[in-house]
Amino acid sequence: QVQLVESGGGLVQAGGSLRLSCAASGRTFSSYVMAWFRQPPGKEREFVAAAGWSGGDTYYADSVKGRFTIFRDNANTVYLQMNSLKPDDTAVYYCAASRLIGSSATRYSDWGQGTQVTVSS
Numbered sequence: 001q002v003q004l005v006e007s008g009g010g011l012v013q014a015g016g017s018l019r020l021s022c023a024a025s026g027r028t029f030s031s032y033v034m035a036w037f038r039q040p041p042g043k044e045r046e047f048v049a050a051a052g053w054s055g056g057d058t059y060y061a062d063s064v065k066g067r068f069t070i071f072r073d074n075a076n077t078v079y080l081q082m083n084s085l086k087p088d089d090t091a092v093y094y095c096a097a098s099r100l101i102g103s104s105a106t107r108y109s110d111w112g113q114g115t116q117v118t119v120s121s
Contacts, residue, residue: 022095
């Protein structure tokens with residue numbers, strides 16, 4: 001099991017940037033795929049981005065491609081750099097860990113508590 005703690009959310013104007021962080025503890029961080037999901041108000045949780053074990057292979061939802069970047073370091077932290085933010089990006093953002101990469105939330109066994117991101121128009 002991996003314990004995950006997100007930080008970095010907040011209120012930002014449209015066009016602005018935020019960087020989310022997810023600190024992991026527990027079992028070997030490097031053996032896990034790390035991903036970000038989000039849940040907009042009144043909607044279901046959706047995939048945002050994922051990074052493989054080495055961090056070199058990354059995957060993005062079409063809605064964030066070219067604006068968001070997922071990357072991980074050697075200090076058990078995964079980040080989500082979010083640029084050119086839009087009001088539609090408003091959501092609670094969750095960090096998740098899995099042994100297998102994918103965009104389905106059911107693949108991910110460990111989740112953080114979430115961090116709120118609000119983008120004003």
